[in-house]
Amino acid sequence: MNVNYRPITEDEFSNWRIAVRRGFNEQVHPDDITRLRNDRIEIDRLFGAFADGNNLVGTGGTDSYQLTVPGGAQIPAAGIAYIGTAATHLRRGILTGMMRTLLDQAIERKEPVATLWASQSGIYSRFGFGQATVAEGWSIKTANATFAHAPKVPGKTRFVSHDDALEIMPRVWETLRKNRTGFLDRSPSRWRYFFFDEERLRGGRSGMFHVVYEDNGIPEGYAAYRMKRLREEEFEVEMKVVEAVTSTPESHAAIWHFLLNVDLVQSVSAGNRPSSDALWWMLADPRQLKRTPSDGLWARVLDVETALAARTYESDGHITFEVIDNVVPAAAGIFRLTVSGGKATCERTSAQPEVTLGASELGSVYLGGTRLSHLARAGRAEEHVPGAIARFDWLFSTAIPPWCPHEF
Numbered sequence: 001m002n003v004n005y006r007p008i009t010e011d012e013f014s015n016w017r018i019a020v021r022r023g024f025n026e027q028v029h030p031d032d033i034t035r036l037r038n039d040r041i042e043i044d045r046l047f048g049a050f051a052d053g054n055n056l057v058g059t060g061g062t063d064s065y066q067l068t069v070p071g072g073a074q075i076p077a078a079g080i081a082y083i084g085t086a087a088t089h090l091r092r093g094i095l096t097g098m099m100r101t102l103l104d105q106a107i108e109r110k111e112p113v114a115t116l117w118a119s120q121s122g123i124y125s126r127f128g129f130g131q132a133t134v135a136e137g138w139s140i141k142t143a144n145a146t147f148a149h150a151p152k153v154p155g156k157t158r159f160v161s162h163d164d165a166l167e168i169m170p171r172v173w174e175t176l177r178k179n180r181t182g183f184l185d186r187s188p189s190r191w192r193y194f195f196f197d198e199e200r201l202r203g204g205r206s207g208m209f210h211v212v213y214e215d216n217g218i219p220e221g222y223a224a225y226r227m228k229r230l231r232e233e234e235f236e237v238e239m240k241v242v243e244a245v246t247s248t249p250e251s252h253a254a255i256w257h258f259l260l261n262v263d264l265v266q267s268v269s270a271g272n273r274p275s276s277d278a279l280w281w282m283l284a285d286p287r288q289l290k291r292t293p294s295d296g297l298w299a300r301v302l303d304v305e306t307a308l309a310a311r312t313y314e315s316d317g318h319i320t321f322e323v324i325d326n327v328v329p330a331a332a333g334i335f336r337l338t339v340s341g342g343k344a345t346c347e348r349t350s351a352q353p354e355v356t357l358g359a360s361e362l363g364s365v366y367l368g369g370t371r372l373s374h375l376a377r378a379g380r381a382e383e384h385v386p387g388a389i390a391r392f393d394w395l396f397s398t399a400i401p402p403w404c405p406h407e408f
């Protein structure tokens with residue numbers, strides 16, 4: 001089978017989108033094709049795998065993002081998405097060829113890191129991606145959700161319209177994005193795209209409700225949520241939090257107190273919560289909060305020197321490490337990271353490595369949320385000098401684990 005990987009044309013976009021959603025066993029509404037074209041995608045970053053001429057058998061594409069790394073720098077990050085292989089052509093290397101194409105474009109565009117959200121967690125390590133953030137699924141029965149502790153809340157929570165929310169939410173997001181590792185930027189059109197609220201996309205739930213928390217008129221937190229009736233003829237509902245983002249402990253306490261105390265709500269669920277969230281520590285009976293950790297954002301370092309020099313580290317120090325990378329050989333080699341006066345440099349070296357790790361493991365530790373020592377205990381890193389992995393941990397780990405609330 002002869003497969004050609006190439007950018008799609010404007011004329012091919014509709015069929016390409018239909019093929020992407022067919023990969024997820026979904027039919028796509030024509031309006032959503034237009035919406036995606038207008039509000040989200042960059043046409044020159046979308047690719048098709050064409051077999052035997054013009055038969056579209058694979059899809060892939062990239063959204064351009066800015067990723068906040070430890071210390072607050074925002075670096076270009078390829079956001080790989082839209083991946084699918086036609087069910088008629090599975091397991092013949094089409095994803096492998098597509099990934100090669102997408103990574104090549106990211107390297108050409110000098111994006112030091114590629115990122116993605118995985119539909120299945122077993123697929124992407126082989127391409128050098130590592131789990132970089134944790135996304136916790138939460139559920140709690142409101143009857144068991146009393147607070148025992150909370151900071152004093154000086155501000156106020158109020159409902160806002162969908163249109164007002166689209167103006168207020170980005171202000172909170174931008175405050176947080178400056179220093180919260182793992183955040184991605186959202187353009188106004190992407191805000192529109194991800195908060196689109198048409199009935200056919202609600203999965204049987206209500207339209208979105210929006211609340212914001214403000215102190216002295218400054219928005220510090222928000223939540224968007226939907227409701228679902230438990231039984232047709234009764235008022236009891238369950239709440240599904242679409243997104244809750246808060247920039248201060250006070251706004252966090254206010255927003256979660258609100259969400260857990262709406263009348264007639266039996267239970268609240270939320271996806272992609274940060275593992276360091278304070279709610280657990282605020283509840284009178286924390287065990288009632290059911291937490292299910294899962295992989296969040298996956299990261300893949302494409303330019304080791306640039307990516308590692310862009311972030312800060314917990315202390316001054318140095319480490320010499322070898323990266324094994326069979327997918328992007330230009331990102332393989334031995335590197336020396338030196339942190340001095342809080343400033344990092346990362347250079348190739350001919351010195352002996354103190355530690356060896358793979359590209360996927362480097363992706364996992366890059367944002368500071370995974371310890372190399374944990375990976376080493378899983379047989380995923382090797383120490384050549386006693387104490388080197390502890391030093392690596394000490395340098396790379398961050399006090400607050402990264403969190404990426406933007407799923408794409």
Ligand SMILES: CC(C)(COP(=O)(O)OP(=O)(O)OC[C@H]1O[C@@H](n2cnc3c(N)ncnc32)[C@H](O)[C@@H]1OP(=O)(O)O)[C@@H](O)C(=O)NCCC(=O)NCCS
Binds near residue numbers: 023024082085092119
């Ligand atoms: C996941 C998917 C894209 C794989 O496409 P594919 O063209 O069959 O993949 P390839 O033939 O290139 O396989 C590459 C490797 O990944 C492995 N692999 C593929 N799908 C996998 C899966 N779901 N879980 C674990 N491994 C997988 C293959 O076994 C192969 O391994 P090998 O290199 O050791 O032989 C395809 O199954 C699909 O479209 N799934 C539905 C949509 C989807 O989940 N997309 C991903 C969105 S994040």
